[in-house]
Amino acid sequence: MRYHKIPDETIRRLPVYLRGAIHLSRQGVESTSSEHLAGFLGVKSWQMRKDFSYFGDFGTPGVGYHLESLIRHINRILRLDAGHRAALVGAGNLGAALLAFPGFGTYGFEIAAAFDIDKRKIGRKRSGVVIEDVARLRSLRKRKIYLGIVAVPGGAAQDVADALVKAGVTGMLNFSPRYIAVPRRVKVITIDIAMDLARLPYYVPAG
Amino acid sequence: MRYHKIPDETIRRLPVYLRGAIHLSRQGVESTSSEHLAGFLGVKSWQMRKDFSYFGDFGTPGVGYHLESLIRHINRILRLDAGHRAALVGAGNLGAALLAFPGFGTYGFEIAAAFDIDKRKIGRKRSGVVIEDVARLRSLRKRKIYLGIVAVPGGAAQDVADALVKAGVTGMLNFSPRYIAVPRRVKVITIDIAMDLARLPYYVPAG
DNA sequence: GTTTGTGAATAGTTTCACAGCA
DNA sequence: TGCTGTGAAACTATTCACAAAC
Numbered sequence: 001m002r003y004h005k006i007p008d009e010t011i012r013r014l015p016v017y018l019r020g021a022i023h024l025s026r027q028g029v030e031s032t033s034s035e036h037l038a039g040f041l042g043v044k045s046w047q048m049r050k051d052f053s054y055f056g057d058f059g060t061p062g063v064g065y066h067l068e069s070l071i072r073h074i075n076r077i078l079r080l081d082a083g084h085r086a087a088l089v090g091a092g093n094l095g096a097a098l099l100a101f102p103g104f105g106t107y108g109f110e111i112a113a114a115f116d117i118d119k120r121k122i123g124r125k126r127s128g129v130v131i132e133d134v135a136r137l138r139s140l141r142k143r144k145i146y147l148g149i150v151a152v153p154g155g156a157a158q159d160v161a162d163a164l165v166k167a168g169v170t171g172m173l174n175f176s177p178r179y180i181a182v183p184r185r186v187k188v189i190t191i192d193i194a195m196d197l198a199r200l201p202y203y204v205p206a207g
Numbered sequence: 208m209r210y211h212k213i214p215d216e217t218i219r220r221l222p223v224y225l226r227g228a229i230h231l232s233r234q235g236v237e238s239t240s241s242e243h244l245a246g247f248l249g250v251k252s253w254q255m256r257k258d259f260s261y262f263g264d265f266g267t268p269g270v271g272y273h274l275e276s277l278i279r280h281i282n283r284i285l286r287l288d289a290g291h292r293a294a295l296v297g298a299g300n301l302g303a304a305l306l307a308f309p310g311f312g313t314y315g316f317e318i319a320a321a322f323d324i325d326k327r328k329i330g331r332k333r334s335g336v337v338i339e340d341v342a343r344l345r346s347l348r349k350r351k352i353y354l355g356i357v358a359v360p361g362g363a364a365q366d367v368a369d370a371l372v373k374a375g376v377t378g379m380l381n382f383s384p385r386y387i388a389v390p391r392r393v394k395v396i397t398i399d400i401a402m403d404l405a406r407l408p409y410y411v412p413a414g
Numbered sequence: 415g416t417t418t419g420t421g422a423a424t425a426g427t428t429t430c431a432c433a434g435c436a
Numbered sequence: 437t438g439c440t441g442t443g444a445a446a447c448t449a450t451t452c453a454c455a456a457a458c
Binding site for chain 1: 218219221222223225226247248249284285286287291293300301303304305307308310311313314316353354356377378379380384386387388392393394396398399400401402403404405406407408409410411412
Binding site: 034035045046050057058060061062 | 415416419
């Protein structure tokens with residue numbers, strides 16, 4: 001292994017590999033080949049091996065990958081090993097679904113705080129989390145929460161993002177259908193559900 | 208404009224441009240430059256112009272783009288102009304949020320049917336849609352619904368996808384954390400929310 | 415014999431810089 | 437003069453094929 005800038009696409013795929021490794025491991029599998037794991041995940045085996053090669057030797061030639069150690073490696077690279085707490089802003093339909101969502105635990109995430117602007121929701125509990133007034137976002141710095149999930153309507157997204165940045169948040173998952181401007185040190189990943197649906201008709205033969 | 212295979216990345220960005228054009232148009236803007244529209248969306252102006260160039264002349268040199276005509280063009284390319292009806296499978300937390308989600312309308316989508324396996328949910332209405340028994344999925348062919356939204360737990364995802372394919376569905380939005388195997392003619396776009404969150408810590412300085 | 419790790423070849427995408435049109 | 441549309445250059449990512457490791 002030599003020095004290489006790691007491709008963004010490789011980083012995007014690492015959680016896929018991690019998900020597969022965790023899944024097989026839970027089923028009692030101890031070791032597996034790149035061929036098998038990649039097939040299970042719908043990727044190419046050489047793509048997976050190439051991706052791993054940027055970080056060193058994960059497997060054993062002639063044998064394959066030891067899942068437990070693979071999981072440890074990927075968790076370390078993605079900095080998931082310490083666990084992370086995130087703050088949700090917006091406790092509407094989508095926010096409530098995210099609070100109840102079991103998948104975050106797989107990667108060591110916990111939604112540790114939730115905020116809304118609606119007085120009727122503030123003080124109530126959803127999925128074990130008390131909903132706080134959005135005005136109290138600044139408390140995140142003291143609580144050492146530096147990941148935010150933006151689940152508010154588009155019109156409020158930039159204001160919420162600004163408040164999160166002010167509160168010390170350095171990474172955001174944005175579910176609003178808006179581009180969010182942030183300082184360079186802050187990373188925003190946008191999930192625009194309707195937009196993803198919108199490119200489906202292009203690919204399917206006239207319905 | 209010459210012949211070119213259209214890059215997948217271009218197709219991925221077209222809905223972004225469409226969203227921006229619709230947004231500005233609703234605000235009363237009639238025409239705009241690539242510089243302005245791109246800045247609003249957080250992309251580069253030459254990227255946008257290059258993307259458009261694969262499909263012909265959208266704008267007027269010295270003037271810019273007429274939004275209404277730009278919207279029409281992109282809608283045509285993405286085959287959104289006719290409108291589309293989609294079937295939702297899984298009326299849990301996420302499914303209910305999707306049923307209530309206002310964003311689909313922007314691109315001419317409507318969730319026209321919803322299915323669940325839980326007898327207690329079947330027959331009830333959510334956001335104006337009656338939840339049907341998942342056993343009735345096969346009726347989709349007759350109803351001319353060929354887009355599916357998979358919002359079931361991972362363990363059920365492949366079975367649901369198989370049933371959707373059998374019912375004539377050719378495009379799916381998959382919210383389950385699983386790779387779904389389908390015939391080549393069917394297109395699956397997977398949105399794995401936890402996975403997207405999982406690559407955030409890699410990019411942000413140690414929290 | 416099997417499977418990994420990777421240099422080299424190929425393919426795809428972004429970026430630039432500017433000719434040409436309004 | 438202002439802005440689009442696009443070839444060509446630069447960059448990034450995928451794919452292949454096989455030597456080395458077990």
